[in-house]
Amino acid sequence: MIHPIPPGTRDVLPDEMRELRRLKAALIEVFEDRGYGEVATPAIEYDEVMARADGPTRSGYRFFDQSGELLTLRSDMTVPIARLVATRFASGEPPFRFSYLASGYRAVRPQRGQMREFVQAGVELIGASAEEGTVEVIEVLEAALDAAGLGRAVIGLGDADLYRQLLEELGVEGEARDAILASLATHDLVALEQRLLDAGIGAERAQTCVQLTQLRGGKEVLEAARGLGGAAVERATTQLSETFGELERRGAADRVQIDLGLLRDLGYYSGAILEVYDPAVGHVLGGGGRYDGLMKQFGLDLSAAGFALYLDRVHTAQLEEARRG
Amino acid sequence: MADGPLKLAVPRGALFGETLDILDAAGVDTSELRGDSRSLIFHTSGMTLVTMRPSDVPTYVESGAADVGITGKDVLLEQADRVVYELLDLGFGRCRMVLAAQTGNDRLGEAQRRLGMLRIATKYPRIAEGYFESTGRQVELIEVKGSVELAPLVGLGDGIVDLVATGRTLEENELEVREEIVECTARFVANRVAHKLRSAEIDELTAKLREASAR
Numbered sequence: 200m201i202h203p204i205p206p207g208t209r210d211v212l213p214d215e216m217r218e219l220r221r222l223k224a225a226l227i228e229v230f231e232d233r234g235y236g237e238v239a240t241p242a243i244e245y246d247e248v249m250a251r252a253d254g255p256t257r258s259g260y261r262f263f264d265q266s267g268e269l270l271t272l273r274s275d276m277t278v279p280i281a282r283l284v285a286t287r288f289a290s291g292e293p294p295f296r297f298s299y300l301a302s303g304y305r306a307v308r309p310q311r312g313q314m315r316e317f318v319q320a321g322v323e324l325i326g327a328s329a330e331e332g333t334v335e336v337i338e339v340l341e342a343a344l345d346a347a348g349l350g351r352a353v354i355g356l357g358d359a360d361l362y363r364q365l366l367e368e369l370g371v372e373g374e375a376r377d378a379i380l381a382s383l384a385t386h387d388l389v390a391l392e393q394r395l396l397d398a399g400i401g402a403e404r405a406q407t408c409v410q411l412t413q414l415r416g417g418k419e420v421l422e423a424a425r426g427l428g429g430a431a432v433e434r435a436t437t438q439l440s441e442t443f444g445e446l447e448r449r450g451a452a453d454r455v456q457i458d459l460g461l462l463r464d465l466g467y468y469s470g471a472i473l474e475v476y477d478p479a480v481g482h483v484l485g486g487g488g489r490y491d492g493l494m495k496q497f498g499l500d501l502s503a504a505g506f507a508l509y510l511d512r513v514h515t516a517q518l519e520e521a522r523r524g
Numbered sequence: 525m526a527d528g529p530l531k532l533a534v535p536r537g538a539l540f541g542e543t544l545d546i547l548d549a550a551g552v553d554t555s556e557l558r559g560d561s562r563s564l565i566f567h568t569s570g571m572t573l574v575t576m577r578p579s580d581v582p583t584y585v586e587s588g589a590a591d592v593g594i595t596g597k598d599v600l601l602e603q604a605d606r607v608v609y610e611l612l613d614l615g616f617g618r619c620r621m622v623l624a625a626q627t628g629n630d631r632l633g634e635a636q637r638r639l640g641m642l643r644i645a646t647k648y649p650r651i652a653e654g655y656f657e658s659t660g661r662q663v664e665l666i667e668v669k670g671s672v673e674l675a676p677l678v679g680l681g682d683g684i685v686d687l688v689a690t691g692r693t694l695e696e697n698e699l700e701v702r703e704e705i706v707e708c709t710a711r712f713v714a715n716r717v718a719h720k721l722r723s724a725e726i727d728e729l730t731a732k733l734r735e736a737s738a739r
Contacts, residue, residue: 355720386609386719389711415723456720476717478527481588483717523527 207307207315215514222514223300225346226320230298233339235322238297240279242304246271251496252278252467259306259315272304277467277490277505280323285497293326293501300510314511321487321507325494332504333471333489334445340473340487340506341451347513349520352477352484353454355415357461358439359468359488364431365408371398383412383462412460418443420457435459442471467493473506479519484512530571530718530725533585533593535578538689539710542616543594547573549736550729582606582713591718592726597708598687602648609719611730612712614737621651623703624694625683626676632702635682636661645675646685655685655705673697 204210211219227237246261246269260272273279276299284295300320307313322339324332337354344352362383366376375398382390388409395405407427414420421436421443439457446452463472463486472488487506494501534543534557544554553568557575566573574590579602581595586606593608596617600610623644625632635642645666646652656663666681673693675681687708688694688701712733714726 353721385607386716389610389613413727415720458720474720476720478717478721481586481715481717 205315207313209314218517219510219514222347222510222517223320226343226508227298227300229339229342229346230320230322233296233342235296235298235324235339238280238283238299239301240273240276240283240299242272242302243270244273244279244282245269248282249273249278252281252493260304274305275303275507276301276319276321277323277493277507280505281325281493281497281503284323284325284501285494285499289499294332295325296322297325298322318510319485319507320510320513321485321505323503323505325503326501327504329470329489329491329502329504330441330445332502333442334449334451336487336504336506337446337455337473338449338451340475340508341454343508344454344475347508347517349477349484349513349516351479351520352475352516353456355456355458355461355474355476356439356442357458357472357474358435359463359470359472361411361431361435361459362408362462364434365411365429368429368431369398369400369404371395371400380462383460386412386460388412415456415458415460417457420459424459438470463488471504475506475508477516477520479523480512480516482512484516485509528572529567530592530722530729531590532571532573532729533581533590533595534573534575535581535593535595535710536575537578539578539594539596539617540575543710546614546616546733546736549739550732552729579603582608585713585715588715588717590715591722592712592714592729594710594712597706597711598648598651600711600713601651601706601708604650607716608713609716610711610713611719611726612733612737614710614712614733616737617710618707619687619689619709620701620707621648621685621705622688622701623655623683623685623705624688624699625702627698627700631676632683642683643681644683644685645672645681647672648685648687651705652685673699 249271262270264270280297288295302316302318304316307315324336327335340354362380366379379394382394392405392409395408396402411424411427414424421440424432424436443452443457446455461472461474467490468488469491470489474486475484477484485506485508489504491502494503544557547554552571556566556568557573564575578595579599581593582600582603584590585593585608598621640662642661642663643666644652644663645668647668649665649667652665668675672684672686675684677697694700719726
C-alpha cells in the first residue's frame with residue numbers, strides 16, 4: 200500500500216541519515232568552536248512577527264489555530280533569531296553569536312528538485328560592526344565548507360545596495376526601477392539592457408550598467424568597476440575593497456570571488472551579500488550577507504550578518520566531489 | 525561543471541543551421557555536427573557540444589549538465605521558472621508569437637462578445653496564459669503537442685497562440701494573425717554557477733558570439 204507524502208517533502212532513511220548526521224556534527228562543531236552557540240526556535244510563529252521582515256521571504260504556509268490566531272511556518276531562521284535576540288537579549292551586551300540546524304518551509308513549484316521543507320545550517324552575528332562582522336562571517340563560512348570537505352567551494356561577495364543606489368543616482372524610479380531590478384535578479388541581460396534604454400538613461404550608461412553586472416573575479420574587478428564611474432559604484436567598491444583587503448590580511452581571501460552582478464532576492468539584505476558555489480554542482484549551496492535594517496524592525500538598532508547553507512545541497516556536493524576523486 | 529571542457533547545449537531543429545553558423549563565426553569548429561553522424565555529443569575546439577531539442581536546453585543548463593546553451597526566447601518564456609542567465613540576444617531565428625484565427629470569420633470576436641471566454645489551442649500554455657491575463661481576458665487554454673493550426677479548422681478552439689516565422693503555414697491553413705504577443709530570437713544562456721566559476725571562458729565566448737551576431 201503506497202501512502203503518499205506532499206511533493207517537495209521527503210523521508211530520510213538510515214544510510215543517508217548517517218551521512219547527514221556526520222555532516223551536521225562537523226558543521227555544529229565549527230560553529231560552536233567559534234563561539235556560535237546553537238539555538239532552536241519553534242517552526243510555527245505568529246504571522247505578524249514574521250511579517251516584520253518585509254520582502255518575499257514569507258513561507259507561504261499560513262493557518263489559523265483553534266483560537267483564530269494567524270500562524271505561519273518559518274521560511275528561514277534569520278527572522279526567528281532576530282525575534283529571539285530582540286526578546287531575550289535586549290539588555291545584553293552585543294555582539295551575539297548564534298548558530299542553528301533547522302528546517303524552513305517555502306512554497307515552491309514541485310518537480311523541480313526544490314523542496315518545501317528543507318534543512319539549513321547557518322550562523323547569525325548580531326551587533327558586531329559592519330566591517331568586522333562581514334569578515335568574521337565569511338571566515339566561519341570558509342571553516343564550515345572545509346569541515347564539509349568542500350575545499351573547492353567558492354564564495355561570491357557582492358553588494359546588495361549597489362543597483363538601488365546606482366538607479367537612484369541615474370534618476371530611475373518607480374516601475375522602471377522595479378522592472379530593472381527584477382531583470383537583474385534573474386540575470387536577464389537582454390531585458391536589462393532594453394529596460395535601461397526604456398528608462399531613458401542613454402545607450403552609453405545602459406551599456407555601463409550591463410557591463411558592471413558582468414564584473415566578477417579578484418581585486419582587479421574593483422578597478423574595472425571604478426573605471427565605470429559614479430558615486431554608488433565608488434561607495435560599493437570602496438566597501439568591497441575594505442572587506443576584501445581585511446580578508447587578504449587574514450589569509451582568507453583565496454576562495455572569495457568579488458561579484459558586482461550578485462543580487463539576492465531576499466528583501467532584507469543591505470550591504471555585503473554572499474553566495475556559495477561548488478564546481479561539482481550546478482546550483483547554489485547557500486548564501487547570506489548583511490541585513491542591518493532587520494533588527495530595527497524588531498526594535499533593536501544593531502547591525503547583523505549571517506549565512507545559511509542548504510544541508511541537502513552540501514551533501515550532494517560532497518557526493519559529487521567524491522565521485523570526481 | 526568547472527571540470528573539463530566547457531559544455532555547450534546546441535538546439536537541433538529550426539535553430540540548428542544558424543546556430544552552427546554563428547558558432548563557426550565565433551571560432552568553434554562545427555564541421556563534425558554538419559555531417560550525418562547520429563552522435564549527440566561532439567568534442568571540438570576545446571569544447572563539448574551537446575545537441576538536443578531546443579525545449580530541453582533550459583533544463584540542461586539550469587542543472588549544470590551543460591554550462592552554456594543556445595535556445596529560442598519562446599522556449600525561455602515558456603519555461604520562465606527555470607533559473608538560467610540570459611547573456612545575449614543572438615539576433616537570428618527571428619519569429620513572432622501571435623494570436624491567430626480563421627481568415628474571414630469572426631468566431632474569435634464573437635466568443636469574446638457572447639461567451640465572455642475564448643478557447644485557445646496552443647503549444648505554449650504559459651505564454652498564452654500570461655498574455656491573456658495581462659490583457660484582462662478569460663480563456664480556456666487547450667494544450668496540444670502537434671500541428672496547432674489544425675485545431676480551429678476542426679472546431680477545437682476559437683483561435684491559436686503559436687510561433688510564426690514566415691506566416692506561410694498560417695496562410696496555407698486559412699488562418700491570419702490577429703494580435704502579436706512577442707518577438708522571439710535565439711538567446712545565449714548560461715548556468716548561474718558556471719557563469720561565476722568559469723567566468724573567463726564564458727566571457728570570451730560571449731564576446732565572440734556578440735561580435736559574430738553583429739556581423
